[in-house]
Amino acid sequence: EDQVTQSPEAxxxxxxxxxxxxxxxxxxxxxxxxxYRQDPGKGPEFLFTLYSAxxxxxxxxxxxxxxxxxxxxxxxxxxxEDSATYLCAVQAPTSGTYKYIFGTGTRLKVLA
Amino acid sequence: xxxxxxxxxxxxxQMGQEVILRCVPISNHLYFYWYRxxxxxxxxxxxxxxxxxxSEKSEIFDDQFSVERPDGSNFTLKIRSxxxxxxxxxxxxxxxxxxxxxxxxxxxxxLLVL
Numbered sequence: 001e002d003q004v005t006q007s008p009e010a011x012x013x014x015x016x017x018x019x020x021x022x023x024x025x026x027x028x029x030x031x032x033x034x035x036y037r038q039d040p041g042k043g044p045e046f047l048f049t050l051y052s053a054x055x056x057x058x059x060x061x062x063x064x065x066x067x068x069x070x071x072x073x074x075x076x077x078x079x080x081e082d083s084a085t086y087l088c089a090v091q092a093p094t095s096g097t098y099k100y101i102f103g104t105g106t107r108l109k110v111l112a
Numbered sequence: 113x114x115x116x117x118x119x120x121x122x123x124x125x126q127m128g129q130e131v132i133l134r135c136v137p138i139s140n141h142l143y144f145y146w147y148r149x150x151x152x153x154x155x156x157x158x159x160x161x162x163x164x165x166x167s168e169k170s171e172i173f174d175d176q177f178s179v180e181r182p183d184g185s186n187f188t189l190k191i192r193s194x195x196x197x198x199x200x201x202x203x204x205x206x207x208x209x210x211x212x213x214x215x216x217x218x219x220x221x222x223l224l225v226l
Binding site for chain 2: 042087103
């Protein structure tokens with residue numbers, strides 16, 4: 001069964017304490033893997049799309065990487081404003097079309 | 113910066129009633145999506161829409177659901193006969209390309225079915 005698993009479920013960091021969030025996936029074929037940030041009561045905000053193993057994308061303090069089984073979102077020297085839920089999603093083929101599968105997210109809290 | 117808007121922000125309805133959730137996608141986008149997120153659970157894909165027809169839909173998107181683009185700007189999700197389990201946050205998204213491209217999400221409509 002196709003699935004996306006994110007870990008940890010929650011993470012508390014001190015400001016400046018770098019860490020990584022994990023997204024592991026099991027799908028029959030990967031068309032794309034997406035990272036989003038979601039603030040409470042709001043819609044997901046797009047961060048990155050990764051298409052193939054070995055690909056990396058960076059934006060400010062965030063860096064996303066992709067292997068054949070998982071993706072990491074590395075957060076370097078986080079600030080309190082980076083506190084949010086980070087969602088991973090994959091797009092995979094199914095019955096001649098595509099489906100989108102989201103993980104449950106990692107709730108990140110960065111303490112000042 | 114252009115953004116996706118959704119109305120209403122909150123909707124309360126009685127079980128069995130029909131509801132229509134409205135979205136105004138970003139104007140030059142061609143692909144439109146609906147997702148839902150039950151409180152405390154993961155975001156779930158419902159349907160994607162392109163060129164005035166459904167291009168992909170999930171198992172959740174059964175005969176109770178329908179989508180429409182009634183004019184050049186609005187994109188609607190209709191639930192014909194709401195159930196308690198339809199209570200969720202519904203997000204609309206739009207994008208310039210199919211799936212792999214950036215999807216911009218709206219702020220959501222919180223639907224509560226009593």
